[in-house]
Structures are given as C-alpha cells and as structure tokens.
Amino acid sequence: MADLMHTHRTGYSKMENNQQDIPVDKLVFVAKHFGISVDDIIFFNEKNNVPNEVSMEDTAVLEQLKLINELDTEEKNILLKLIETFVSKKRFKDYLQKNIAAL
Structure with a gap:
C-alpha cells in the first residue's frame, strides 16, 4: 500500500x-x-x-x-486552521450545552 x-x-x-x-x-x-x-x-x-x-x-x-x-501548502494550512477553529467552536458549544443542561 x-x-x-x-x-x-x-x-x-x-x-x-x-x-x-x-x-x-x-x-x-x-x-x-x-x-x-x-x-x-x-x-x-x-x-x-x-x-x-x-x-x-x-x-x-x-x-x-x-x-x-x-491548493498550495500555505493555502491548505490556512484552510485546515479555519476548519479546526469551527470544529473547536462547535465542540465547545456542545460541551457548554451538555453541562448547562446537567445543572
């Protein structure tokens, strides 16, 4: 492979x-x-x-x-950072909603 x-x-x-x-x-x-x-x-x-x-x-x-x-390497890195940012925000939002609901 x-x-x-x-x-x-x-x-x-x-x-x-x-x-x-x-x-x-x-x-x-x-x-x-x-x-x-x-x-x-x-x-x-x-x-x-x-x-x-x-x-x-x-x-x-x-x-x-x-x-x-x-895309060139720099453009790929920028795109990956954007994706990571959105995923992190989503996970944080989900975490907050889960923990607020538990209160």
Whole structure:
C-alpha cells in the first residue's frame, strides 16, 4: 500500500499506527482505490461496521477534497486552521450545552 500511495514504508507505518496524520491527497487516493468515501475512512471506527456505498453527497465531498488538494501548502494550512477553529467552536458549544443542561 505504501508503494501505491507513493509514500515511504516508515511514513505509511506511522499513518497506519496513528503516529502521523494522513495528508488529504493520500486520504483521497485511498478512498478512490477502495471505492469508498473519505467519510467512511475517517469515521469507520465510530460506525463500527462495513463502509457504505459511495453516495452523491460523498462524491461532492470527494470533488471538494480534490480541489483542496490542488491548493498550495500555505493555502491548505490556512484552510485546515479555519476548519479546526469551527470544529473547536462547535465542540465547545456542545460541551457548554451538555453541562448547562446537567445543572
């Protein structure tokens, strides 16, 4: 698999063992290779089942990921920071709502 992904075996091993994040372009490649969505890869353990078929929505997300992959490194980093910010805000909001409801 490392050879197919054009990745060194040590780097692939680190990705496989959650010691290194998988670059978006590699994630898209793996999804295409196995005919599944990126979502199915990311949330496989949470779903705890066999990945579903690719839907039209998944295809749209995949197309967006392809476009993101075409960005230069600086643009990708900016986009990832924006996503992290929104996810953090959402998690914090959910945390507050859960704890306020418990009072």
